[in-house]
Amino acid sequence: MNQQRRDFLRKAGLGALAGIGAAAGMLPLFALEKTDMTVFTDKPVPGKVRWGMLVDTRKCREGCNECVVRCHHDHNVPDFGKSKNEVKWIWKSRYEEAFPTASKQFQSPDVENRNVLTLCNHCAEPPCTRACPTEATFRRWDGIVSMDYHRCIGCRFCMAACPYGSRSFNWQDPRPAVKELSATYPTRERGVVEKCNFCSERLVKGQLPACVESCAGNALTFGDLNDPGSELRKMLAANETMQRKPELGTLPSVFYII
Amino acid sequence: MSNRISTILAFVIAVIMFVAAWFFMQSGDGASAPARAEAPVAAPKEVPIDSTRCVASTEWMKSHHMQLLNQWRHDSVREGNRTYATPDGRHFDKSLNTCLGCHASNPMFCFMCHEYANVKPTCWNCHISPMEATK
Numbered sequence: 001m002n003q004q005r006r007d008f009l010r011k012a013g014l015g016a017l018a019g020i021g022a023a024a025g026m027l028p029l030f031a032l033e034k035t036d037m038t039v040f041t042d043k044p045v046p047g048k049v050r051w052g053m054l055v056d057t058r059k060c061r062e063g064c065n066e067c068v069v070r071c072h073h074d075h076n077v078p079d080f081g082k083s084k085n086e087v088k089w090i091w092k093s094r095y096e097e098a099f100p101t102a103s104k105q106f107q108s109p110d111v112e113n114r115n116v117l118t119l120c121n122h123c124a125e126p127p128c129t130r131a132c133p134t135e136a137t138f139r140r141w142d143g144i145v146s147m148d149y150h151r152c153i154g155c156r157f158c159m160a161a162c163p164y165g166s167r168s169f170n171w172q173d174p175r176p177a178v179k180e181l182s183a184t185y186p187t188r189e190r191g192v193v194e195k196c197n198f199c200s201e202r203l204v205k206g207q208l209p210a211c212v213e214s215c216a217g218n219a220l221t222f223g224d225l226n227d228p229g230s231e232l233r234k235m236l237a238a239n240e241t242m243q244r245k246p247e248l249g250t251l252p253s254v255f256y257i258i
Numbered sequence: 259m260s261n262r263i264s265t266i267l268a269f270v271i272a273v274i275m276f277v278a279a280w281f282f283m284q285s286g287d288g289a290s291a292p293a294r295a296e297a298p299v300a301a302p303k304e305v306p307i308d309s310t311r312c313v314a315s316t317e318w319m320k321s322h323h324m325q326l327l328n329q330w331r332h333d334s335v336r337e338g339n340r341t342y343a344t345p346d347g348r349h350f351d352k353s354l355n356t357c358l359g360c361h362a363s364n365p366m367f368c369f370m371c372h373e374y375a376n377v378k379p380t381c382w383n384c385h386i387s388p389m390e391a392t393k
Contacts, residue, residue, distance in 0.1 A: 021275025
């Protein structure tokens with residue numbers, strides 16, 4: 001074997017290696033069609049849907065409690081009769097309690113005396129889910145801040161973390177305090193925190209939340225905040241709206257027209 | 259001498275090529291996140307329930323119903339995956355109500371066996387038991 005032949009082989013080998021490298025560089029993996037694994041599961045895509053609500057306080061009638069009654073009946077919310085251990089999913093607050101940081105100087109007396117419908121805001125950045133040590137409360141794929149009552153240990157960290165008072169604790173067995181037992185939803189146990197679930201049990205069936213359905217004044221609009229064509233987004237675009245305590249950065253999904 | 263330099267150069271180029279190829283493949287993985295399939299969230303699917311047979315054999319259900327219920331709860335509540343497909347291709351909604359849809363016809367269904375086995379699960383502290391539902 002002479003010297004030239006050896007040189008030629010050495011260079012040819014290196015050239016082949018370089019060629020393979022260049023080919024791999026020019027034909028990267030993303031040029032090939034990849035199998036879309038999401039086709040094979042029924043799991044919803046997180047963040048695709050974000051349920052939200054718009055409360056038109058102008059249409060919300062004074063003295064009407066229809067949505068509260070309907071929600072609390074459908075979800076077997078107990079009534080212990082004392083405000084100390086009150087359990088509530090949806091309730092009416094005075095304007096200054098709902099919007100404590102909004103300006104009230106020279107506010108019109110109509111607005112100041114208005115009762116505002118309040119419920120869990122289903123925040124995009126929920127502080128309660130961060131406080132929960134057992135992941136009993138968590139933000140679902142569709143933006144609903146959900147509770148798994150099986151896992152709640154009753155530490156009430158979430159209640160301390162929630163800036164809206166949307167969570168209630170069962171200090172005693174709630175079953176006897178439920179007046180009319182609704183068979184479509186479970187009750188809770190003593191020592192468990194509970195809250196509004198945006199009627200996720202109705203959404204699966206394609207129904208609107210009970211409060212929205214029961215509102216005679218059409219004051220509640222429910223829809224997908226991520227869908228620009230939804231009724232909710234059109235209403236939000238057309239009206240001036242407020243969120244509760246927006247300065248906390250919790251990004252509530254419940255909006256208000258004052 | 260020049261021969262040696264060209265060999266070294268060729269080698270260096272080869273290494274650069276390999277690194278570049280590796281880099282492209284890496285970035286390709288990230289960039290190739292495929293367009294996701296339609297999510298089943300907004301429009302719920304109708305899950306036809308075949309109630310003539312249970313989701314699994316009686317023997318298996320006797321020993322494993324608690325694991326199945328735990329798994330179903332995790333899937334439907336946390337993952338949003340609500341449809342259970344049996345190996346023979348039948349589909350069920352992952353819900354306790356699916357079980358009660360058939361088994362509640364006998365209000366004593368759960369209680370008889372739990373009484374016999376002396377196990378006291380806390381299901382009915384919250385869920386409406388068939389005994390109460392028929393009341």
